[in-house]
Amino acid sequence: MFRRLGRVAAVAALILPLAAFSPQNPECIAPANPGGGWDFTCRTVGKLLTDTGLVSGQVQVTNMTGAVGAVAYANVASKRSDDPDLVVATSTVGITQIAQGKYPAGVDAMRWLAMLGADVGVVLVQKDSKFNSLQDLLAALKADPGSVVAAGSSGVGGWDHLRLLMLLEKAGMATDQLKSVKWVEFSGGGDAVTQLMGGHIGVVSTDIGEIGGFIQSGDVKVLGVMSGDRLEAFPDAPTAKEQGVDFEGYNWRGFYMGGKVSDEAYDGWLAIMQKLYESKEWQETAKSKGLTPIWRGGKDFEAFVRQSEENMRKVSKAIGVIK
Structure with missing residues (x-):
């Protein structure tokens, strides 16, 4: 009986915040122009929140571009830090910018809500490379x-570069x-893989969603994916963790709220986002867009953000991107 009561209480704890709070004029700020990843996050999630009835009415999407998210961050911190109706799209890129001092405030300025999905980092070599495992390369x-020579779709200090270095440090x-690792930037993961296949570079670190076709065709060899578990779409690709390196390199998609929002609003949005994550609609949409559905919310997500920022800052200092 006690076990049954415990289960009922747990369900009630999840449902009550959703019933107690409902945003009156839901809005999502995309800190970039239409068409980018943050815009996709706001518009896709906003539409699904309406379609599934998790919020009433339409979710207004506001594009607020500038300085890779810093303009939106400053605006929310100074003008809308207690707005209960507002969520802001963010990702690994935003945390990288904070870690490198490019935002007007640190992670403490916001309340970090949840991650709903991610593109997963992958380490690739030529199909006939002498490296047959991640441990061989490391x-x-x-x-x-x-x-x-390593390469990816970001410059020195960008996420493709940093996560390879963080993987090496963890190993x-x-x-x-770390600063002695040679790095070449390409305009996209596909371009980097093309150069890999031509023998011009030795290893690629990028998002698996960008280059999945090369894996499926057998043109490259996967040494490891930077995820907690093997990916459903690539079940034969081993994780770094199962090869002895406990590191996850996600380019995640998620949200933050202003730093002064009430617990009622924060917990309410948290319950809404978790319900969305668990829905068939989100699971299917995320996978169709090349994302792996991954949930981290509330305190767990905030701890993840803080640890990520600390790790990125440490590596950025080590390679001279920041002092």
Whole structure:
């Protein structure tokens, strides 16, 4: 009986916030122009919230571009920090900018709501490469950081670059060696893989959603994916974790709220977002857009954001991107 009562209480705890709070004029700020990842997050999630009846009425999407999200961050912090109706789209890119001091305030300025999905980082080599496992590659780079040229779709200090370095650090590379890893930027993951296949570079670190077709065709070899579990779409690709390196490199999609919103509003939005995540509509939409559905919410998500920011800041200092 007590177990049954416990289950009932747990269900009630999840339902009550949703019943107690409902945004009156729901709005999502996309800190970029229409067509980008943050715009996609606001518009896709906003439409599904309406279609599933989780919010009443339409979710207004406001595009507020500038400085890779810093303009929106400053606006919310100074003018709308207690707005119960407002959520803001963010991602790994935003946390990278905060870690490198490019936003007007740190993570404490906001309340971090939830992550609903992510594109997962992957480490690739040529199909006939001498490296047959992630450990093979990591051992070679730890022995001689400049022995393999790495590439991805971001510049030095960008997320593709940082997550490879964080993976190496987690595997035991000394922090002062990280800056010696050779890195080349390409305009996209597909371009980087094309150069990999041509033998111009030795390894690619990028989002798996960008280059999944190359994996499916057998043109490249996957050494490891940076996720907690194997991916449904690529079940044969081993994770870094199962190869002894406990590291997850997600380019996630999520939301924050103003730092002064009430617990009622925060908990209410948290319950709404979790209901959306669990819906068939979100699961199908996320997968159709190349995302892996991944949930982190509330305190768990806030802890994840803080740890990510700390790790990124540490590596950024090590390679000289920041002082």
